Amino acid sequence: MTSEPFTLRWGILATGGIAKTFTKDLLVDPATRSATDIRHEVVAAASSTSASHAQDFLTFLNLPTAKAYGSYAALVSDPNVDIIYIATPHSHHYANARLALVANKHVLVEKPITVNAAQAQILHDIAREKGLFLMEAVWTRFFPLATEVCKIVEEGRLGEVKRVWADLSFWNDVEREFGVGHRMVNMDLAGGALLDLGVYSLTWVFQILYHILPAAQKGNPSVASSITKYKATGCDEMTSMILTFPPDGAHGIATTNIRVATDVNPEHPSPAPIRIQGTLGDLTIAAPCYRPTSYTLIPASSASRGTPASFSYQTVEHEVPGGGHGMFWEADECARCIRDGKLESEVMPVEESVAVMRVMDEVRKQGELVYSTAFESVEWGE
Ligand SMILES: NC(=O)c1ccc[n+]([C@@H]2O[C@H](COP(=O)([O-])OP(=O)(O)OC[C@H]3O[C@@H](n4cnc5c(N)ncnc54)[C@H](OP(=O)(O)O)[C@@H]3O)[C@@H](O)[C@H]2O)c1
The missing domain is CATH 3.40.50.720 (NAD(P)-binding Rossmann-like Domain)
Structure with a gap:
């Protein structure tokens, strides 16, 4: 029944x-x-x-x-x-x-x-x-592709993951398309690249270097970052972060930008925006990283060391079914x-959302990016 x-x-x-x-x-x-x-x-x-x-x-x-x-x-x-x-x-x-x-x-x-x-x-x-x-x-974390990628890393198929690169950036004519009032750049709507787009770069870094680790090994990363502001409003138009994660110091390099793009020309694909680098090879994820439908496994290889990975070079394609967005x-x-x-x-625990926000807080502190007191406040009135 x-x-x-x-x-x-x-x-x-x-x-x-x-x-x-x-x-x-x-x-x-x-x-x-x-x-x-x-x-x-x-x-x-x-x-x-x-x-x-x-x-x-x-x-x-x-x-x-x-x-x-x-x-x-x-x-x-x-x-x-x-x-x-x-x-x-x-x-x-x-x-x-x-x-x-x-x-x-x-x-x-x-x-x-x-x-x-x-x-x-x-x-x-x-x-x-x-x-x-x-x-x-x-939503990205619930794509079957994201689950598959995490499993590959968790099973150790890439060896020890040492570095994750992640970018989400769009080529905008910022002055013409956004002006000063658009929520992407309006400080009164907490605009800027970091909170809107950088959160995806960070989610990929966190999925691989934080989420899948056993609880005892998980820890907040140290943060080194740089922000360049959009002069007209003071929001961040370009933010780059280097995160160093416990327990072994793996690096997550997360970037975001609203003037240059991850994928700059549809006729000439750019390098993959997500690159997970292990001691046995790389796994790259094609753009757009927020709606992932294709990844590639690249075994490390050289004349002297051979190709020690258990996987061969391959690209795996997924589809979003039902005509939906995903x-x-x-x-x-x-x-x-x-x-x-x-x-x-368990896939997107609130504790992890808080951990990612903590990184963004630190990046904004280093870049002196503060929103209005009303929106930074924890005060609340019904
Ligand atoms: N997951 C994703 O792929 C994705 C993609 C785009 C955006 N987002 C997120 O979704 C949120 C909304 O983005 P959006 O692109 O949908 O924005 P949007 O098109 O500007 O819509 C925002 C809506 O919020 C309401 N709102 C309430 N107070 C507002 C205020 N003071 N100013 C402007 N709008 C106000 C309005 O609807 P009513 O007043 O009619 O209720 C407005 O239509 C953002 O936090 C963004 O990060 C997520």
């Missing part, structure tokens, strides 16, 4: 670009990715401007029976909602996530989880205390964790 799939009922908080992409993915039939144990239902959405704006969002997504709210507070009070997906600018993640947790809702909050580590830690504490699920929406895998993780009474995901 097959049991009914567990249904997770979503409330979407914000109506912008990524809220649309994520919600579309919730509507993809889970069977297209062989998920038969869970399903998703979008029961409501809220806009901070008006209920009619939220209604437009739901109409666009062809969700005629979902409820439209004109305030985030009304959404989190809806008894039919199990989990709130937060897709506001970074500056608002802490306040919005706290609002949802206080209203006893589980939370999936877009990356970066908050503006700083202190805020992330408070969300973690509240979720724990209230027995609620909390996760940062680092955000449904993180949603499935939320459903399974909540069904099973887990307060956090």
Whole structure:
């Protein structure tokens, strides 16, 4: 006898670009990715401007029976909602996530989880205390390719991993495309390359040099970094970080930039943005690193030492099924964790989101990049 799939009922908080992409993915039939144990239902959405704006969002997504709210507070009070997906600018993640947790809702909050580590830690504490699920929406980690890559490293197939390079950068005409008000560069929305894009470079470094280590070996990395600011707003337009991880001093080199690109010309592919270097060879991951669909194994080889690795040169391709973007895998993780009474995901634990935020705090300290007191603060009023 097959049991009914567990249904997770979503409330979407914000109506912008990524809220649309994520919600579309919730509507993809889970069977297209062989998920038969869970399903998703979008029961409501809220806009901070008006209920009619939220209604437009739901109409666009062809969700005629979902409820439209004109305030985030009304959404989190809806008894039919199990989990709130937060897709506001970074500056608002802490306040919005706290609002949802206080209203006893589980939370999936877009990356970066908050503006700083202190805020992330408070969300973690509240979720724990209230027995609620909390996760940062680092969707990349839930791609089957990411799981496969971590397994290859964990099994020691690359030998001892000594260095991970990771870049996420975009070639923008910053003045023309963003000006000063766009959330990518607006300091009042916690703009800048680091928090928006650098978080992906860091997630790859952390997955390999932190996440998969046994608990006793895990430790915070030391950080050396450099920031160059966008003169018009003061946000970071270019940030480079060298992290040194315990226990053996492996290096993670994480970079991000909003003026030069990881992949600069579609006709002439650039070197892979993610390069994991072990003593037996490399594993590279093709762009885009946030939506990974191809990796290559390259065994180390020389005339004198031969080719000691157990793998041969090969490229492995994956597809994102069901015509989706690939955000449904993180949603499935939320459903399974909540069904099973887990307060956090083992793939993206909140403790690790806090550890990554701690690195970003240190990088911003070294580069003297401070957001307004209102958004750095842990104070919160309903
Ligand atoms: N995972 C990913 O691949 C991915 C991709 C892009 C962005 N993101 C993350 O998602 C978040 C939102 O990004 P986005 O690209 O969707 O941004 P966006 O298109 O500008 O949408 C943000 C939405 O937040 C709401 N909002 C509330 N207060 C706001 C304020 N003061 N200023 C502007 N908007 C406000 C607005 O919706 P209502 O007021 O109508 O509710 C707005 O439409 C960011 O934290 C970003 O890092 C993730």
